[in-house]
Amino acid sequence: MENDWLRELEQIVAPPRLMTSLADRHSYSYDASFGSYLPEAVIQVMCTKEVSEVIKLANRHQIPVYPRGQGTSLSGGPLPVKGGIVLDFSQWDQKLEIYPDDLVAVVSPGVLTAAINQAAEKYGLMYPPDPSSGHVATIGGNLGENAGGPRGLKYGVTKDYVIGLEVVTPEGHIIRTGGRTIKNVTGYDLTKLIVGSEGTLGVITEATLRLIPKPPARKTMMAVFADLPTSGTAISKVLRSGILPAKIELMDQASIRAVEQFQPMGLPIDAAAILLIELDGHPKAIQEEMEKTNHILTELGAKETIVAQTEEEAERLWKARKLVSPAIAKIKPTKISEDATVPRSKIPEMIQRLNQIKEKYQIHLVVFGHAGDGNLHPNILCDKRDKEEMIRVEQAIAEIFAAAIDLGGTLSGEHGIGTMKAPFLEQELGPLGVMMMKRLKKAWDPNNILNPGKIFPEPGISKLVLRDE
Amino acid sequence: MNDSLRKLQDKINYEKTFACVQCGYCLPACPTYETMKKETHSPRGRINLVKQFAEGKLDINVLQDPIDKCLGCNACTVVCPSDVEYNKILEGAKQVLEEQQPKTKKQKIAEKLLFEDIFPSRKWMKRVGDLTWFYQASGLKKFAEKTGLAKVAPLSLDQFSQVLPNLPSPSERRRRLHRIPAKGKSRIKVGFFTGCIMDSIFFEINQKTIDLLTLAGAEVVIPEMQTCCGALHAHTGKIGHSRLLAKKNIEAFEAESVDYIINNAGGCGARLIEYEELFDDDPEWRERAKTFSNKTRDISEILVELDRLTFTQPIAGPVTYQASCHMLNVQKVVNAPLKLIKEIPNIDYREMEGADRCCGSAGIYNIVNFEDSMKILDNKMIHMKETQAKIIVTTNPGCLLQMKLGIKRENLASTVRALHLVELLHEARPVQK
Numbered sequence: 067m068e069n070d071w072l073r074e075l076e077q078i079v080a081p082p083r084l085m086t087s088l089a090d091r092h093s094y095s096y097d098a099s100f101g102s103y104l105p106e107a108v109i110q111v112m113c114t115k116e117v118s119e120v121i122k123l124a125n126r127h128q129i130p131v132y133p134r135g136q137g138t139s140l141s142g143g144p145l146p147v148k149g150g151i152v153l154d155f156s157q158w159d160q161k162l163e164i165y166p167d168d169l170v171a172v173v174s175p176g177v178l179t180a181a182i183n184q185a186a187e188k189y190g191l192m193y194p195p196d197p198s199s200g201h202v203a204t205i206g207g208n209l210g211e212n213a214g215g216p217r218g219l220k221y222g223v224t225k226d227y228v229i230g231l232e233v234v235t236p237e238g239h240i241i242r243t244g245g246r247t248i249k250n251v252t253g254y255d256l257t258k259l260i261v262g263s264e265g266t267l268g269v270i271t272e273a274t275l276r277l278i279p280k281p282p283a284r285k286t287m288m289a290v291f292a293d294l295p296t297s298g299t300a301i302s303k304v305l306r307s308g309i310l311p312a313k314i315e316l317m318d319q320a321s322i323r324a325v326e327q328f329q330p331m332g333l334p335i336d337a338a339a340i341l342l343i344e345l346d347g348h349p350k351a352i353q354e355e356m357e358k359t360n361h362i363l364t365e366l367g368a369k370e371t372i373v374a375q376t377e378e379e380a381e382r383l384w385k386a387r388k389l390v391s392p393a394i395a396k397i398k399p400t401k402i403s404e405d406a407t408v409p410r411s412k413i414p415e416m417i418q419r420l421n422q423i424k425e426k427y428q429i430h431l432v433v434f435g436h437a438g439d440g441n442l443h444p445n446i447l448c449d450k451r452d453k454e455e456m457i458r459v460e461q462a463i464a465e466i467f468a469a470a471i472d473l474g475g476t477l478s479g480e481h482g483i484g485t486m487k488a489p490f491l492e493q494e495l496g497p498l499g500v501m502m503m504k505r506l507k508k509a510w511d512p513n514n515i516l517n518p519g520k521i522f523p524e525p526g527i528s529k530l531v532l533r534d535e
Numbered sequence: 536m537n538d539s540l541r542k543l544q545d546k547i548n549y550e551k552t553f554a555c556v557q558c559g560y561c562l563p564a565c566p567t568y569e570t571m572k573k574e575t576h577s578p579r580g581r582i583n584l585v586k587q588f589a590e591g592k593l594d595i596n597v598l599q600d601p602i603d604k605c606l607g608c609n610a611c612t613v614v615c616p617s618d619v620e621y622n623k624i625l626e627g628a629k630q631v632l633e634e635q636q637p638k639t640k641k642q643k644i645a646e647k648l649l650f651e652d653i654f655p656s657r658k659w660m661k662r663v664g665d666l667t668w669f670y671q672a673s674g675l676k677k678f679a680e681k682t683g684l685a686k687v688a689p690l691s692l693d694q695f696s697q698v699l700p701n702l703p704s705p706s707e708r709r710r711r712l713h714r715i716p717a718k719g720k721s722r723i724k725v726g727f728f729t730g731c732i733m734d735s736i737f738f739e740i741n742q743k744t745i746d747l748l749t750l751a752g753a754e755v756v757i758p759e760m761q762t763c764c765g766a767l768h769a770h771t772g773k774i775g776h777s778r779l780l781a782k783k784n785i786e787a788f789e790a791e792s793v794d795y796i797i798n799n800a801g802g803c804g805a806r807l808i809e810y811e812e813l814f815d816d817d818p819e820w821r822e823r824a825k826t827f828s829n830k831t832r833d834i835s836e837i838l839v840e841l842d843r844l845t846f847t848q849p850i851a852g853p854v855t856y857q858a859s860c861h862m863l864n865v866q867k868v869v870n871a872p873l874k875l876i877k878e879i880p881n882i883d884y885r886e887m888e889g890a891d892r893c894c895g896s897a898g899i900y901n902i903v904n905f906e907d908s909m910k911i912l913d914n915k916m917i918h919m920k921e922t923q924a925k926i927i928v929t930t931n932p933g934c935l936l937q938m939k940l941g942i943k944r945e946n947l948a949s950t951v952r953a954l955h956l957v958e959l960l961h962e963a964r965p966v967q968k
Contacts, residue, residue, distance in 0.1 A: 088594075093580040201563060396618070
């Protein structure tokens, strides 16, 4: 029976774009999160018709289908957890059209996110979402997970820039949502429903994205703090002063020290926290705003502030932030990057709770991230071969989520729920919230073929398990 | 876990696979991911397969093709945010494959010729040089036919024979001195590591290298007992053999107390600076290897450091630079060649897109995996043509041959030349400052 559908599949897409060898199947069994699950087949789709036909076939035979970009997901989005077909979109990157008069871009799902911004820049435009994996990640994956990035503080996330989609439904029909206009209130907003649905409601085959004028200038500063709560207060104070920076990034002491040990660059290792702030806009405006920001931070008691005078100096300051991930990866081999997010006013409290969790479970926990929008990245460094340690890590993660929800925040700011956070969904949404979502899923995908095992917890699973059984 | 699996894990550097967090940042850097278009032929994919294999979850056959098709260019290690030692994992996998896998006939013959007849023996210098010279008139194709290589094609050696330079005669090669004094005041004493291919097929370039060195104020010695660097052996999993060759070279250069050990082949240089790692379990040799590696420099580095040359002859036409992967990604020599190129009067240097990407030469990759290599080369030539360069400069014999082949494939032989950096600098008529 298995051979039947594989033979039919070959009629739609033939090798080498249809892969069934063991080496190939293993190579699409993982993403950047946890676990490895072997699919029966991998198909590299190159047009909407192929997607539609594959999904119709899958729906007929009730074979699970998992859309996948370049596998950079941190939440398990593309993992083929129940076997079946991986739909690989990475090679479908041919369409990248910029329409400067409409300020839109029309793209195929395999286009790299960073490539969209590069193409827009040629017209003096910008595609703002800037996940740090943007040079690897595809726009299809970004749409599925509703990816964010440092600029989210000022510019929002992926969903804020999507105005139209072409979608293949779980039954293989091709629909169009939204359109090419900024204003559009016709019917339900299916565009926003599909974006961030993590490939469980439909497969995106084309997107129309909104572009904005590229700010002509930017300026960076670094502020050093002797204690964490003050850095948190500083963020609120700046944001209330009428200034909206493009980015406010935070590094805690553990991350400062890790970077300094990894690649000495003269960072203040006694500091409790560093804030990196980028302003963008008209050169004269940001000059004035920078002076004001500097004044606010100094008055609040920042130990030191440095305003970059040149582009090179700015780059040097941002390098420290970029080095956090590689530097902390040296501490222990397994790195779990969380993205629990809290209202901005709760950042100091969240940092305090994170430190308590770190003490309680005796884990290596480092805090950095997009503090300006409340989206911290508590990273846990551990060793997945150490069962005893992993149990403590699982408990700590559960407590991080509980703390975020308790403070009025959310499980995920930008990585998505996937498999990693599914056990905690109900904690945030409540049983009725989950039920309404499940009804939506059932209406769209009656046979549950599209990315099963994601977002919703499997029956009987109420906690995270990171160990191999 | 049973004993044999543990031994396998040790050999294949299984522990090092845990450094990979599977972020995928290596994908855009990988030339084979670009041309073969699947994760299986990406660094992340290969590391995963090695790991699954080392855990006993996969048969060794599954590993063969993805590992064979890796260029070993190390571009992934430069962009890796977790500093995964990919080259160690790759070499471990190659060693295990070498020991456990039966070879195809084609592979056996090619490897016997390359590793037993040409590269390892002290006689290689004469033999390759003489044979190639002798057979040049009749063409390398006949040479290949005679050794049985052509019959087990597609080794496509005939393709390469057409782009080989004219060789000096054996007697000319034998006339070379082993000690060449500096021109003018001697500032340092350097040992010249001549390399196999460089000292046979590209003998002329070695002569020009010595000219540049002596003109820059270096006394040059060429230790006679030196041998192949062992890079190709290590890259095909013959670690034991590579270690033997390393010892010979270390001894050969120890005998002459030199300030630096100079080479002009990116691939050889990369191996020489890694000698230390071959002797993890042998403290005495590790120390000796370390001293050797610390003295090792590429010709471009030493010329920049000595800073004694002025170039007097302008070079016409745009020039582009195809970096050697091993020089760039392993030796981390990035700026020195460019600095020298830009010192030439009126030079029109144009960087090509992807100048830091492998050209597909990769040791014997272009011989063993000809078709795959040509796909990578064709991409390279697209970017080369965009620069409208009249000269492509390289710093490694394999890359140089590959560039010559690329030029021929594009039918550009009448307008575009591929030169070793040393040839370009020589052409620019250097004089002492």
